[in-house]
Amino acid sequence: MIRLYTLCVCLLLSSRLFAGEADGRLDIYFIDVEGGAATLIVTPAGESILIDSGYPDFGGRDANRILHVVRDVAGLDHIDNAVVSHWHLDHYGNHAALASQIKIDEFWDRGIPDSLQEDKGFDERIANYRAATQNISNTLKAGDFFELDSPNTPLTVKVVTASREVIANEGPKNPYASLHEPREEDKSDNAASVSLLMEFGKFRFLCCGDLTWNIEGKLMTPNNPLGRIELFMVTHHGLPVSNNPALVRAIEPLVAVTCNGPTKGGHEDTIATLRACESLKGNYQLHRNVKLGPEEQTPAEFIANTEETERCKGQWIKASVDRNGDSFTVQIGPEGKKQTYQCRPAQVATSK
Ligand SMILES: [Zn+2]
Numbered sequence: 001m002i003r004l005y006t007l008c009v010c011l012l013l014s015s016r017l018f019a020g021e022a023d024g025r026l027d028i029y030f031i032d033v034e035g036g037a038a039t040l041i042v043t044p045a046g047e048s049i050l051i052d053s054g055y056p057d058f059g060g061r062d063a064n065r066i067l068h069v070v071r072d073v074a075g076l077d078h079i080d081n082a083v084v085s086h087w088h089l090d091h092y093g094n095h096a097a098l099a100s101q102i103k104i105d106e107f108w109d110r111g112i113p114d115s116l117q118e119d120k121g122f123d124e125r126i127a128n129y130r131a132a133t134q135n136i137s138n139t140l141k142a143g144d145f146f147e148l149d150s151p152n153t154p155l156t157v158k159v160v161t162a163s164r165e166v167i168a169n170e171g172p173k174n175p176y177a178s179l180h181e182p183r184e185e186d187k188s189d190n191a192a193s194v195s196l197l198m199e200f201g202k203f204r205f206l207c208c209g210d211l212t213w214n215i216e217g218k219l220m221t222p223n224n225p226l227g228r229i230e231l232f233m234v235t236h237h238g239l240p241v242s243n244n245p246a247l248v249r250a251i252e253p254l255v256a257v258t259c260n261g262p263t264k265g266g267h268e269d270t271i272a273t274l275r276a277c278e279s280l281k282g283n284y285q286l287h288r289n290v291k292l293g294p295e296e297q298t299p300a301e302f303i304a305n306t307e308e309t310e311r312c313k314g315q316w317i318k319a320s321v322d323r324n325g326d327s328f329t330v331q332i333g334p335e336g337k338k339q340t341y342q343c344r345p346a347q348v349a350t351s352k
Contacts, residue, residue, distance in 0.1 A: 024152055024323030026200050028231070029069050032286045032305055032314040033062040035237055035261025036090030039207060040066070041198070042074050044323060045149040051083045051196070051207060056093035056125075063094040065314045067101060073316070073334070078103035083140075084129075085209025086193040087116055092129060099132035107137035110162045110194050118188050140194050142167050153201045153325045160226065161195040161211055166219040174224040180217035180246035190236065191215050197226060201325015202343035204229050206251060210236040216244035224250045230343045231319055231328065234258040234274070237265025238285075245273045252279035255330060255341055257317055262290045262308050271297055281341060282330055284317050304332045 024044045031038040033054030041049040048070070054062030070076050082104045084092040098104065112130070116122040142165040148155040160167050185191075193209030206229045208216075216235070219225070232253035236242035237260045256274055260266035266289035274283055283298040288306045300306070304315040320338075321328040329338040 026321040028319040030317040035264030049081045052091040053094035063097045084109040086189045096128040096132035107133040111139045158197045171223045171225040176249040177221040186212040203325040205231045207233040208235040216247040220247045238270040240269035243270045255282040257284045
């Protein structure tokens with residue numbers, strides 16, 4: 001990721017030298033980390049952005065799954081940008097481990113807090129992260145705006161929330177604003193998540209980490225500053241402390257991907273909110289929610305992994321956007337059938 005134009009030239013050169021063969025497409029991989037999050041984006045110029053890195057431990061399970069996708073599937077030999085959405089271990093569990101195995105050029109996060117009340121292991125974990133970054137990470141703030149190298153179609157990233165701050169609530173009135181009923185304040189780091197809006201032609205992708213209810217409401221009421229979203233990474237693994245309908249309904253998602261685990265997320269309340277979206281044409285889950293019956297969740301052909309964690313093969317979901325940002329395909333695993341979705345015209349242009 002390039003902070004406007006300042007670092008442009010050197011980073012672009014390094015991307016082009018080392019990236020896999022560019023086909024003009026924008027690829028997004030939702031890597032299965034069993035209820036954590038790890039999302040790899042590869043731009044048309046071959047620049048890579050890894051948002052979050054799954055859980056630590058488990059014999060390197062999540063780190064290995066990420067490295068497999070980075071190297072073997074996407075064909076990359078380094079990661080240009082590694083982003084931490086927030087300071088929970090299912091999101092930055094492997095930044096340090098990955099950095100010991102593959103070159104990471106730039107680290108991005110919301111800023112490192114002095115302490116984290118909900119994590120007794122924070123001091124040690126953050127020391128490992130600091131060491132991996134060599135004490136150099138870039139701080140993302142709400143309103144930051146980046147233009148990525150993209151030869152045919154402009155590709156932008158806007159930070160829409162970070163550290164409990166949100167972008168200005170400008171835009172058309174949100175007809176679903178009244179669905180926001182404030183809840184008790186969430187003092188955890190979930191509420192501080194970095195949320196990114198990526199725009200590429202008509203294709204628009206929203207990824208909000210584990211952002212919770214009240215900040216979603218703050219972002220989306222009374223007006224809708226985001227507009228429609230073609231691909232929505234369902235927030236917080238599909239847990240109902242997030243996915244405020246004032247946000248989910250307002251963005252009118254065309255396709256949704258929930259990064260849940262067999263027993264974490266993919267909650268029935270969130271499923272109900274998604275089902276209320278008439279716009280939704282594809283509703284994908286990384287896992288079958290083993291606690292819900294088949295009728296209570298998305299149809300089997302939209303589920304990447306059906307087994308319990310012990311027997312799970314860790315199948316990924318990939319979205320691939322055409323070079324003009326007019327349409328995109330979604331497939332499950334390397335053998336999966338590609339489903340094509342036509343993007344709708346953008347209602348609200350991303351602006352600086
Ligand atoms: Zn999480």
